[in-house]
Amino acid sequence: MKVSWNLCRMRTALLVCLLLLTSLLVECNKPNPLLFDGPTAYARVEDQCDLGFRPTGSEAGWATGDYIITQLEEQGWTTETEEFSYRDTPVRNIVGRIGEGPVIMLGAHYDTRLSADEEDPSVPVMGANDGASGVAVLLELARTLNKDELQNEVWLAFFDAEDNGQLNGWDWCIGSSYMAKHLKITPEAVVVVDMIGDADQQLYLEHNSDTTLQTHLWEIAATLGYTDTFVPQYRWTMYDDHVPFARRGIVAVDIIDFDYPYWHTTQDTRDKVSAESLERVGRVLEVWLEGRGELSEQEVK
DSSP states (O other): HHHHHHHHHHHHHHHHHHHHHHHHHHHHHSTTTTSOOHHHHHHHHHHHHHTOOOOOSHHHHHHHHHHHHHHHHTTTTTEEEEEEHHHEEEEEEEEEEEESEEEEEEEEEEEOOOSOSOOTTTOOOOOTTTTTTHHHHHHHHHOOOOOOSSSSSEEEEESSSSOTTTTTOOOHHHHHHHHTOOOSOSSSSEEESSSSOBOOOOEEEEEEEEEEHHHHHHHHHHTOOOOOOTEEEEEOOOOOOTTTHHHHTEEEEEEOOOOTTTTTTTOOOGBBBBBHHHOOOOOOOHHHTTSSSOOTTTOOO
């Protein structure tokens, strides 16, 4: 009996050790709660694509909005919606808020284009990059931003009705234009992320963006080692969701990769999006919002 009891104790001790080891391995594989994680952001792209095509006013588009609200509230963000109609179509902007101080807004559109710019105009666009990538970056920031390090009140704005311009009499950037017009509090700055998930990422400076803030963001990217993808050269002049705010005199920047051959085509699918691309943009915004002058070894690559 004594031998059996000792054997039992040894087996119990071994089981406890195995459980502890398993727990440690699980913890090691979890993303750092305070560091932007590309694979976690990519999962948010997949979540949106799993809902299907998501044009403004569609069932899937509304479900995407509900998904965004749920994700924000699970991370402790206060949410509100801004609902209106455009050409008899329901439109819903979503804003998550956290922190105190002067307001900084990050924005992305979550709708997808109703019709691809291809032979068959009846085919919609999945919008894995043009739509889902920007949303994914904002949702991952909602998880990882260190609330104690924030210098500002941060708004994460998700714009509807951006992407149906020149279809059926629609204009571009309907949601952001409405929000800019009806602001009750004026943000100190607005940064829009759009089409930033391309695996072949090339983020050039954009002419309608504020020069000073744009330069600062690209300098942060350089410090992080992203000089191959954040290219400090001007290439594009974009009418994007940042323009309605810039027209109100608000400092506004568009981070966009317009060198994307699948733009407004049926090939804008999840396989074109890279977790590494999402992570680079997210890390830059994370460092900027947290106001950190020094970066950890883990961040500098």
